[in-house]
Amino acid sequence: MKEFIAFIKKEFYHIFRDRRTLLVLFGMPLAQLLLFGYAITTEVTNADLAVYNQSSGQFTNQLVDKLVSSDFFNLTENVHSKDEMMDVFRKSKAKIIVVIPPDFEQKFNRREAQIQLIADGSDPNLASILTNSATGIIMTWMKGHAGNAMQIETINNEVRWHYNPELKSVSMFVPGVITIILMLVSAMLSSISITREKELGTIEILYVSPLKPVTIIIGKLVPFIILSIFNAAFILLMAYIIFSVPVNGSIMLLLLESLLFIITALSLGVLISTVSETQQTALMLSLFGLMLPTILLSGFIFPISSMPLPLQIISNVIPAKWFLIIIKDIMLKGVGIMYVWKETLVLVGMTIGLIGLSIKKYNIRLQ
Amino acid sequence: MSDNLAIIATDLTKKFGDFVAVDAITFEVKKGEIFGFLGANGAGKTTAIKMLCGLSRPTSGQAIISGFDIYSQSELIKKNIGYMSQHFSLYQDMTIRENIRFYGGIYGLKSKDIKTRGSKLIQELELEDYADRFVGELPLGWKQKLAFSIAIIHNPGIVFLDEPTSGVDPITRRQFWNMIYKAAARGITVFVTTHYLEEAEYCNRVSIMVDGEMRDFDTPRELMKKYNKPTMNDVFLHMAVRSKRKGD
Amino acid sequence: MVRFEHISKSYEGNPAVNDINFRVEKGELFGLIGPDGAGKSTLFRILTTVLLPDVGHAYFKDRDVVDDYRYVRRNVGYMPGKFSLYQDLSVKENLKFFATIFNTTIAENYDLIKDIYEQLEPFESRRAGALSGGMKQKLALSCALIHKPEVLVLDEPTFGVDAVSRREFWDMLKSLKAKGVTILVSTPYMDEAALCDRVALIQDGNILKINTPDGIIDQFGKQLYKVVTQHIYQALQALEKISDEWHAYSFGQEIHIYSSKSLNIADLKGQLVSMGIDDVQIEIGKPLIEDCFMDLMVSEKTEDYV
Numbered sequence: 001m002k003e004f005i006a007f008i009k010k011e012f013y014h015i016f017r018d019r020r021t022l023l024v025l026f027g028m029p030l031a032q033l034l035l036f037g038y039a040i041t042t043e044v045t046n047a048d049l050a051v052y053n054q055s056s057g058q059f060t061n062q063l064v065d066k067l068v069s070s071d072f073f074n075l076t077e078n079v080h081s082k083d084e085m086m087d088v089f090r091k092s093k094a095k096i097i098v099v100i101p102p103d104f105e106q107k108f109n110r111r112e113a114q115i116q117l118i119a120d121g122s123d124p125n126l127a128s129i130l131t132n133s134a135t136g137i138i139m140t141w142m143k144g145h146a147g148n149a150m151q152i153e154t155i156n157n158e159v160r161w162h163y164n165p166e167l168k169s170v171s172m173f174v175p176g177v178i179t180i181i182l183m184l185v186s187a188m189l190s191s192i193s194i195t196r197e198k199e200l201g202t203i204e205i206l207y208v209s210p211l212k213p214v215t216i217i218i219g220k221l222v223p224f225i226i227l228s229i230f231n232a233a234f235i236l237l238m239a240y241i242i243f244s245v246p247v248n249g250s251i252m253l254l255l256l257e258s259l260l261f262i263i264t265a266l267s268l269g270v271l272i273s274t275v276s277e278t279q280q281t282a283l284m285l286s287l288f289g290l291m292l293p294t295i296l297l298s299g300f301i302f303p304i305s306s307m308p309l310p311l312q313i314i315s316n317v318i319p320a321k322w323f324l325i326i327i328k329d330i331m332l333k334g335v336g337i338m339y340v341w342k343e344t345l346v347l348v349g350m351t352i353g354l355i356g357l358s359i360k361k362y363n364i365r366l367q
Numbered sequence: 368m369s370d371n372l373a374i375i376a377t378d379l380t381k382k383f384g385d386f387v388a389v390d391a392i393t394f395e396v397k398k399g400e401i402f403g404f405l406g407a408n409g410a411g412k413t414t415a416i417k418m419l420c421g422l423s424r425p426t427s428g429q430a431i432i433s434g435f436d437i438y439s440q441s442e443l444i445k446k447n448i449g450y451m452s453q454h455f456s457l458y459q460d461m462t463i464r465e466n467i468r469f470y471g472g473i474y475g476l477k478s479k480d481i482k483t484r485g486s487k488l489i490q491e492l493e494l495e496d497y498a499d500r501f502v503g504e505l506p507l508g509w510k511q512k513l514a515f516s517i518a519i520i521h522n523p524g525i526v527f528l529d530e531p532t533s534g535v536d537p538i539t540r541r542q543f544w545n546m547i548y549k550a551a552a553r554g555i556t557v558f559v560t561t562h563y564l565e566e567a568e569y570c571n572r573v574s575i576m577v578d579g580e581m582r583d584f585d586t587p588r589e590l591m592k593k594y595n596k597p598t599m600n601d602v603f604l605h606m607a608v609r610s611k612r613k614g615d
Numbered sequence: 616m617v618r619f620e621h622i623s624k625s626y627e628g629n630p631a632v633n634d635i636n637f638r639v640e641k642g643e644l645f646g647l648i649g650p651d652g653a654g655k656s657t658l659f660r661i662l663t664t665v666l667l668p669d670v671g672h673a674y675f676k677d678r679d680v681v682d683d684y685r686y687v688r689r690n691v692g693y694m695p696g697k698f699s700l701y702q703d704l705s706v707k708e709n710l711k712f713f714a715t716i717f718n719t720t721i722a723e724n725y726d727l728i729k730d731i732y733e734q735l736e737p738f739e740s741r742r743a744g745a746l747s748g749g750m751k752q753k754l755a756l757s758c759a760l761i762h763k764p765e766v767l768v769l770d771e772p773t774f775g776v777d778a779v780s781r782r783e784f785w786d787m788l789k790s791l792k793a794k795g796v797t798i799l800v801s802t803p804y805m806d807e808a809a810l811c812d813r814v815a816l817i818q819d820g821n822i823l824k825i826n827t828p829d830g831i832i833d834q835f836g837k838q839l840y841k842v843v844t845q846h847i848y849q850a851l852q853a854l855e856k857i858s859d860e861w862h863a864y865s866f867g868q869e870i871h872i873y874s875s876k877s878l879n880i881a882d883l884k885g886q887l888v889s890m891g892i893d894d895v896q897i898e899i900g901k902p903l904i905e906d907c908f909m910d911l912m913v914s915e916k917t918e919d920y921v
Contacts, residue, residue, distance in 0.1 A: 006715035010704065017703040201697040205758070207665045208688045209716045365665050407777040408748040453775075507651045533775060534651035534803045536818065537909050541864050548848040563804070564778055568867035569847070587868065598867065600778060600806075607779045 003211055007219035014193065015223060021189060025227060029181045029235045036173040037243050047130055050077035050094035052085055055104035063115075066141045067098060072133045089120045096120070096130045174239040175327040176300035179320050181235060182228055182258060183294045186265035187272065188286035190224050194273035195282040213362055221266045225259070232258045248334030254327065257340070260347055261323040265290075267354035268319075274361040294320040322346045372431075373398045373525050373556035374419065379428035381414050388414040390579040391428060396572075398524070401547060401557045403567045403587075405599075406576030407607045412560055415576070416527055419558070421445050433524035446474065449518035449555075452529035457514050459503030463494060466502055467517055474521035481520075488516045508539030512546060519550055526550065528559040532566065544569050564600040573599070575606050582606055616641045616766060616797050617662060621671035624657050631657040633820040634671070639766075639799055639813075644792045646811030647801040648908070654820040655801035656696050659770045662799070663693040675766065689717075692764030694755050696771045702744030706735055706754055709743050710761060717762035724763045727794065731787055732757050749780030756787065760796075767791065769800040773807065785810050805905035816908050823911040831907050838877050841900035842870040846892050853890040857883070862913055864906075871900065873910050 015021050051064055068075040077093045079085050088094050099116035107113040117134050119127035197203040206216055232255065239245040247254060268290060276282040295301060297311065298320035304312055315321050326340045326347070337344070374396040381389040389411045396402045406412045417423035419432055421441030430437045433447045457466045467488065471481035489498050492512055502510060511531055519526050528547075532540045544566065547557050559570065567573050567587060574584040583590060583606065587599050596602045617639040624631050632654035639645040647655045660666035662673050664684040673680045675687045700709050710732070714721050725732075731753050738746065743754060752772060759767060769788075773781040785807065788798055800811070808814045809828045816823040816831070824831055844850045847865050854863040854872065861874040872878070880897045887895045902910075 003716045003718065006712055010701065010708075010712050013704055013708065014701070200699050200701070201695045202699075202701060204660070204663075204665050204695040205693065205713070206716070208663050208691065208693045209713075210685070210689050210718060211716050365667060407779050408775075410777075530775070536650035536653075536912065537805060537905050538864070538912055539650075544865065545848070545851070552848075562775065562777060565806075565867040569865060603778050604782060607777065 004215055004219055007211070007215070008222050011193070011220060011223040015227070024189065025185060025231065026234070028184065029177070029231055030238060032177045032181065033174070033235060033238055033242070036177055037239075045071050046074045047072060047096065047126075047133075048076045048094040049073040049134075050079050050085075050088045050097045051075065052079040052097055052099045054102040055100045057105035059108050060100055060104055063100070063138065063141060064098075067134065067137055070137055072130075072137065085118070092120075094120075095126060096134060098134065174235070174243070174245050175324060175331055176298075177239075178232055178235050178258070178327060179261070179298060179300065179324050180291070180294055181231060182262055182323075183265045183290055183320055184286075185231060186224055186228050186262050187269035187290050188283065190221060190266050190269035191272040191276065191282040191286055192279050193224075194220055194270065195276050195279045198273075199278055207365065214359070217270060217359075217362060221270070224266060224269075225262055228262045228265075229255060229259060232262075245331075247331050249330035250336065253337060254330045257323070257326050257330065257344065257347075260344070260351065261319065264319045264323075264347060264351040264354060267351060267358050270358040271354065271361060274358060274363070293318050297321065298324050300324060319347060319350050322350075371398050372396065373400070374402075374430070374432055374558070376419070376430040377428055379415070379418060379430050380426050381411075381418060381423065382426045387579050389418070389425075392576070392581040394574055394581060394584055396525075396556055396558065398556055399551050399554045400572065401551050401559065401570045403570030403573035404558060404560045404576070405564070405567055405573055405603060406560075410576040410607070411579040412576055413529070416529060416558075416560070420448060420450060420527060447524045449521070449523040449526035450529075451511075451514045451518040451526070451531060453531065453533040457502045457510065457517065460501060462499045462501055463489065463505075463513060464498050466513075467520065470517045471520055476521055484520055488520065492516060508535045508543070511535055512539070512543055515543065515546055515550075519555055522553075523555065525556040525558055528557065530560055530562060532561060532563060540566070564603050565598065567599040567603070575603060577607055616643070616676060617799065618674040618677075619658065619662070619671070620673070622658065622661060622668045622673060623670040624661065624666070624668050630820050635820075635822055637815055637822065637825050639797065641797055642792065642795055644788060644798045644800070644810075644812045646808055646814040647799065647817055648803075648805060648808045648814050648904070649801075649817035650803050652819075653817045655817060656770050657820075658817075659693070659768050659799065659801060660695075662687075663691055663768055664688055689762075690765050692759040692762065692767045694759040694767075694769045694772055696774070700743040700751065700755055700758065703742060705740050705742055706746070707739045709754060710757055713758040714761045719762050721761065724761055727763055727791075727796075728757045728760050730790060731760075748776050749783065752776060752780065752784060753787070756784075760791070764796070766797045766799065769798065771801050771803065773802055773804060781807070805903070805908055808904040814904070816904075816911060818908075818912055824907070828904055831904060832902055835873075835902045835907050835910065837873045837875050837910060839900045839902045839906060840872040840874065840878060840880070840883075841866075841898050842872060842887075843868065843896040843898075844870070844887075844892050844894050846894070849890075850887060850892045850895065853887055853892060856890075857886055862910070864909060866903075866906075869900075871902075871906055873902075873906065 015025070049067065053060060053064065067073055073096075077088055079088060079097060085097055088097060097118045099118060101114060101116070104113055104115070115138065117131050119131050121127045197206065236247060269286070272282055272285045272289070276285060297315045297318050299315065300320070304315050304321065307315065322343045326343045329335045329340050372395050374394070376395070377393050378391040379389060379393070380387065380391050392415060404412060404416070414423065418425050418437065419430060421432070421437055421444040425437065432444045435443045435447065437444060458469070461469065464485065467485040468481055471485065476484070489495055492509075494509070494513070497505065502513070505513070515528070515531060532543055535543065540563070547559070551557050561567065570587060572584065572586050573590065575582050585593070590602050591597065591599065594602050594605055596605060619635050619637050622635040623633055635658060647658065649655055657666065661668050662675065662680060664680050664687050667681060675691060678686055680687050701712070704712065710721055735750060735753055735757070738750065743751060746754065756769075756772070759769070773784055776784070781804070788800065789810075792798055811828065813825065813827050814831065815825045824834065826834065842850060842854070842863075847868070847870060850870055851863055851865060854870065860876065861872050863870050863872045884895055884897050
């Protein structure tokens with residue numbers, strides 16, 4: 001036991017004395033959170049809106065007021081002809097135009113009213129968000145006029161991207177960021193830390209010491225487990241403080257599930273270190289072998305349902321996919337273990353398999 | 368300024384903060400001379416070589432390498448010297464021919480010259496059967512001989528050799544020294560460091576650095592006579608053992 | 616104490632060591648002398664259980680190093696060739712760490728490392744990465760000794776280290792030997808062979824000779840002539856022209872000729888003088904280990920090299 005503690009102490013020395021490791025450990029989560037939270041947010045405020053109003057009357061005015069007074073839109077332009085409409089987009093005066101036809105008032109009373117939303121499709125993502133938001137506002141307004149109904153026609157004036165991401169906001173990104181960070185920190189840092197001993201030659205001394213291989217591996221991993229759990233908690237806290245993203249489900253359950261995922265990632269890290277002789281190889285393997293699939297195929301950025309079938313099938317072997325489902329359900333839907341036990345079981349199975357594989361691959365000798 | 372001098376160093380000094388790595392060394396090396404640059408680990412040899420190669424700017428002092436000033440003409444110096452060390456020994460994943468082509472190329476040789484000199488080099492080293500093999504597959508001694516030949520393929524005025532024979536077997540080491548003699552006979556000045564002190568005796572002149580200073584500088588024969596020691600090893604031990612820079 | 620029996624090992628088809636047999640007795644200071652790539656590290660790694668041999672067995676105190684690897688690991692101290700400690704840990708932290716993982720404390724075995732560690736004590740809190748080559752080596756030796764091993768295995772501990780530190784290191788080994796530690800050490804520096812009790816000369820995975828340093832010199836089956844001249848290079852070329860029945864190598868300020876026949880010194884001198892080497896002196900000399908090594912190398916491998 002004393003050896004084990006000495007070993008862990010040594011690992012913490014390595015971690016806390018290496019500025020780069022610390023930066024990856026604590027700078028990265030914050031940077032990613034801010035990046036996804038602010039820069040890549042899909043929630044829109046104060047988008048420029050133009051109105052081509054060919055009608056006049058009480059309902060028309062109410063509708064326009066409603067749109068303009070919301071946080072989403074900002075009236076920048078009143079359009080008076082079809083030619084002007086295209087000009088609005090070309091000159092980037094607005095991102096979306098609401099077209100109210102001349103017969104709006106009459107038809108509104110007959111429940112036949114039509115309205116047209118035209119969005120600048122050069123940014124398909126934004127276009128879809130804006131039309132969705134506008135539709136939402138119009139629908140809400142309509143509810144106040146029970147008995148009246150209308151059709152909303154949405155047009156994006158360029159070709160639509162055929163799989164626009166779903167409407168997301170920062171609360172949808174936090175689970176993804178946690179997933180990536182846990183994967184990165186656990187797998188990359190642990191594999192690098194093991195291969196570093198290979199480069200230094202110290203691994204030979206560890207081999208010839210009475211330490212059991214299992215002790216060496218666990219000693220390497222424990223510090224990263226501890227740090228990763230702290231990391232997960234840190235990201236949740238930051239997300240709450242900066243973006244007011246709450247955890248709707250049980251925090252305890254969330255941390256336990258994170259622990260499971262951390263162990264999965266660490267066993268991947270050990271696996272990488274068994275096939276890498278240098279820190280550089282380990283770094284490349286974890287970046288391209290783990291990070292990219294985690295970002296691209298887990299459903300974090302691209303919805304799995306809109307992927308081609310082969311990729312959908314591949315995504316099933318990505319541990320992050322399952323963890324992302326679990327963590328989203330717990331954080332956003334607030335569900336308990338009863339709803340995520342299947343995914344948890346998949347993850348447990350994967351983890352056991354990976355641990356078995358890495359113990360089998362791990363050598364007590366050089367090759 | 369004398370025409371038959373390859374290196375003229377005057378009070379060459381390099382400080383890192385308070386630490387004086389190289390302390391006002393002054394010496395001259397003649398053209399075609401084999402010059403042994405001796406010193407304990409940490410005596411300042413590496414720092415001195417870096418300055419002489421134009422890789423590191425001295426804190427003070429002057430040096431003229433092959434007629435070029437180390438402050439204002441370091442790019443010309445780099446073109447006119449060759450360099451090899453124990454660690455730098457060609458690209459392992461390229462063949463012998465590819466390495467020759469590459470190094471010939473970076474020193475601006477015409478491709479016709481690279482071809483003729485390359486074939487001659489391969490022939491002299493008796494590597495004809497291995498020319499298209501990866502350098503990584505060669506034994507260490509061959510690699511080092513090859514690296515040396517390539518380091519002088521552009522006929523530099525001076526070649527710097529940093530522990531070129533470390534770990535090489537004794538016969539290959541002597542073959543390596545024969546190559547050094549040949550290069551010197553061609554007029555190339557050889558500037559060499561080594562931990563095998565009997566190799567120091569092959570040099571025309573040697574200098575011994577201790578604690579950043581150049582303590583002595585003469586032919587091996589004169590040094591052995593002066594300190595009344597039978598070998599250069601004894602001379603070196605006698606001088607370096609008084610080093611004050613122990614923990615650093 | 617240590618036995619190698621018919622050990623062979625190859626990496627991806629390239630033989631590293633080939634049918635190696637030798638034994639090291641208790642309390643011996645045994646040297647494995649040979650250049651890089653000769654197979655020294657491979658043998659040491661097999662002995663210290665970090666590498667499996669393809670063929671053959673190695674024993675430590677009659678226990679097989681493969682079957683009984685735990686026992687071997689507990690009782691052998693090993694300093695690998697490229698071992699460079701934990702650079703980001705201080706001197707003291709390194710030593711303490713190695714003491715703890717070997718189930719001991721610094722205090723328990725301090726007497727064994729006292730002489731060495733005392734020189735490091737002023738730098739106790741310095742990071743290992745900031746030590747000089749010689750100091751690192753002392754720390755590494757202390758770490759390898761901290762669990763009081765019966766056998767100490769040192770792979771090229773003096774490689775790339777200057778002559779002064781090398782001499783100090785060998786002094787340390789001598790005093791460890793006096794304390795009863797059996798030591799196996801490898802080195803590419805032939806002059807260090809004379810400091811061992813017995814040495815094995817190794818080249819290309821084969822042992823050329825095992826004996827005491829004096830024994831190896833006595834077994835030098837040829838006559839050695841020393842040629843002294845200012846014109847070494849010219850003399851070497853001249854000697855090559857005169858006959859191919861001998862081998863001539865430069866040796867510091869001299870040339871050594873190994874000849875299986877005895878030579879007429881006066882004749883040879885005359886020939887050399889006539890070829891323009893007028894200051895030449897020739898006398899019969901006593902070979903060094905390096906002479907023996909080179910002579911053995913040449914007779915072993917006239918066929919091929921790669």
